[in-house]
Amino acid sequence: MISRRTFLTRGAAASVTALTSPLWTEALGSSAFAAAPATCELALENRSLPGRVNAYVTGHEQGTGSWVLLRADGSIHRPDSPAAPQTPLPVDCAIPLNAAGGAPVVLTLPQMYGSRVYFVRDDTLDFFLNPGPALVEPAFATPTDPNYGRTWSFCEFTFDPQQLYANISYVDLVTALPIGLTLEGDATHTVAPLPDGAVGRIADGLTAQAAVDGQPWDKLVIRGADGGVLRVISPQNLMAPFFDRPDEMPFRDAFTAYIDQVWEKYRSTDLRIDLQGGRGVRTGRVTGDVLTFDGGHAFTKPVSRDVFTCDHGPFANDPGAPDDKKALLARLAAGFNRSLMLTHPDQPNGIPAADCYRGPVTNHWARVVHANSPIGYAFPYDDVRPDGEPDVSGAANDGNPRRFTVSVGA
Numbered sequence: 001m002i003s004r005r006t007f008l009t010r011g012a013a014a015s016v017t018a019l020t021s022p023l024w025t026e027a028l029g030s031s032a033f034a035a036a037p038a039t040c041e042l043a044l045e046n047r048s049l050p051g052r053v054n055a056y057v058t059g060h061e062q063g064t065g066s067w068v069l070l071r072a073d074g075s076i077h078r079p080d081s082p083a084a085p086q087t088p089l090p091v092d093c094a095i096p097l098n099a100a101g102g103a104p105v106v107l108t109l110p111q112m113y114g115s116r117v118y119f120v121r122d123d124t125l126d127f128f129l130n131p132g133p134a135l136v137e138p139a140f141a142t143p144t145d146p147n148y149g150r151t152w153s154f155c156e157f158t159f160d161p162q163q164l165y166a167n168i169s170y171v172d173l174v175t176a177l178p179i180g181l182t183l184e185g186d187a188t189h190t191v192a193p194l195p196d197g198a199v200g201r202i203a204d205g206l207t208a209q210a211a212v213d214g215q216p217w218d219k220l221v222i223r224g225a226d227g228g229v230l231r232v233i234s235p236q237n238l239m240a241p242f243f244d245r246p247d248e249m250p251f252r253d254a255f256t257a258y259i260d261q262v263w264e265k266y267r268s269t270d271l272r273i274d275l276q277g278g279r280g281v282r283t284g285r286v287t288g289d290v291l292t293f294d295g296g297h298a299f300t301k302p303v304s305r306d307v308f309t310c311d312h313g314p315f316a317n318d319p320g321a322p323d324d325k326k327a328l329l330a331r332l333a334a335g336f337n338r339s340l341m342l343t344h345p346d347q348p349n350g351i352p353a354a355d356c357y358r359g360p361v362t363n364h365w366a367r368v369v370h371a372n373s374p375i376g377y378a379f380p381y382d383d384v385r386p387d388g389e390p391d392v393s394g395a396a397n398d399g400n401p402r403r404f405t406v407s408v409g410a
Contacts, residue, residue: 008307014394033085034399036163040185041403042070043106043134046097047180047410051368055095057133058127059115062160067135068091069127074107081133089127089135100409109404113158119177119408140173141222148222149232153177155406163402166191168394170376174199175231182405185398187208190373196410198372202231205368215251216226217364231369232381234365236309243305243312253337255304263301263340266291269279275327276387282328297325297348299332307336309362334384337363349386387402 023215057070061078069077072095079089088114097105097119113214116137118125128136128145131362138147153175157166166181168191178193179347203221205378210218217240224230235251242249252374271284271291289301306313310333321329331348335341344351357367366378377383 006304010311034109034336034402036159036399037163037266039108040159040164040401042107042109042117043104043403043405044095044107044117045103045405045407046100046409047407048100049121049177050100052098053122053408054120054124055097055125055408056093056118056120056125057095057107057109057115057156058118058137059112059141062111062113067133068110068112069189070095070107070109072096079129079133079135081131082129083131085130085321086136087129091126094124097408104405107157108395111159112162114155115157115159117157117179117406118152119179120147120150121154121177122325123150125150125152132310138176139405140231140260141240147222149230151176151178151224153275153408155181157404159401159404162402163397163399165395165397167396168193168376168406170378170394171372171380171382172232172237173231173233174202174369174373176229177408178410180407181396182400182403182407183396183401184403184405185401187398189396189398191295191394191396193407193410194373199229199232199296202232202368203370203373206232206364207369210286213360213364215254215296215364219250220365234381235303235363239305239308246305251304251308255302255307255361258342258359259302259304259307262336263289263291264381265342266345269345271341273328273331274347274349274387275331276349277322279324284328293328294326295322296326297322299329304334306331310337310377324371330384332379333379335377337366337381339363350386351386353389367408 027095059068061068063370066078071077071093077091077093096104130136139145142148145365155166155168157164164183166183168179168181172306175193175287176199181191183189206217206220210216220233220235222230222233238250246252266284266286272281274281282295283295284291290298292298302313302315309318315333335347338356339359340347340351340356363379369378370399375392
């Protein structure tokens with residue numbers, strides 16, 4: 001199991017650190033511990049979209065940490081620090097793709113981390129620079145962003161001295177531009193795009209859920225001027241502008257009653273969480289408003305924001321926390337999002353996928369996304385799964401990448 005959290009937020013120094021976790025060893029295979037090549041082919045392909053499609057490739061240069069963008073002629077643009085914030089990117093970094101079904105555009109991809117491949121249909125994307133320089137990338141949930149009304153999407157990847165890791169994530173959004181991945185190296189790894197029509201079905205499902213429980217699931221749907229669905233954003237992105245105004249925040253009470261029930265249950269019942277990877281089971285009980293496990297790892301009572309974001313309150317990501325606490329956090333966050341905490345005191349092993357998202361209070365964003373896509377993260381700890389279950393995280397990795405194909409269109 002390889003977490004997108006690990007690869008896509010790593011700094012340049014961290015990317016050359018030896019990998020020692022048993023989970024890394026199992027997932028990467030023997031080639032992970034040999035040096036990855038300095039470059040590989042990047043193929044950008046329009047599988048089925050009519051009209052004009054442009055791509056953009058952004059990321060941090062391995063070794064320097066500097067922002068870089070690939071250009072259509074194969075060169076690399078390294079932006080200078082501007083004099084003022086929100087300075088338009090001075091160089092055209094659009095990469096025009098061939099018509100639907102045509103040959104891919106092939107470039108040389110250098111090692112780079114925290115990277116994205118963007119696609120935009122019948123338009124271009126506006127990028128900006130802040131002093132540093134810091135690249136200001138398109139904001140999918142900000143109506144004032146100049147790219148907001150355009151049809152665009154992205155995938156994430158990191159190519160470092162160990163391997164190339166790529167991911168299709170639905171943690172933040174799904175869009176009308178489905179993206180697929182093929183990574184060829186020591187093996188061939190394929191990640192299928194969203195099925196045709198899935199974004200419309202996701203929008204319909206969330207709109208229907210809003211009518212059932214009164215929560216603003218329908219407000220996650222962003223439509224274009226023609227009424228068509230541009231994208232559907234996740235709850236935490238609707239909530240984020242209100243983090244400093246919690247009394248006005250959407251979904252602020254979505255999990256409140258459920259959390260209260262969970263805390264009451266585990267005052268008198270053991271909660272047993274398997275850390276997996278041979279690390280054993282930890283047992284927890286609630287005393288007061290604190291859930292405490294063997295070893296003294298404690299979690300205060302969460303609120304709805306903490307559940308949806310998986311990165312606030314007791315679920316805040318502390319890089320300095322002990323590994324056992326990080327493992328407990330991930331499994332608790334997954335259990336709440338999937339509404340498994342009341343029904344399964346033993347987690348995560350032995351829980352069938354059919355038991356997830358069954359309660360009236362659940363992360364309906366994740367439920368509806370998974371109902372319409374067989375793969376992909378729908379919340380940050382969606383890679384938590386029982387031992388022996390297949391990895392459906394929507395990720396591909398290889399320690400000896402030769403060709404990385406990113407396609408747009410179902």
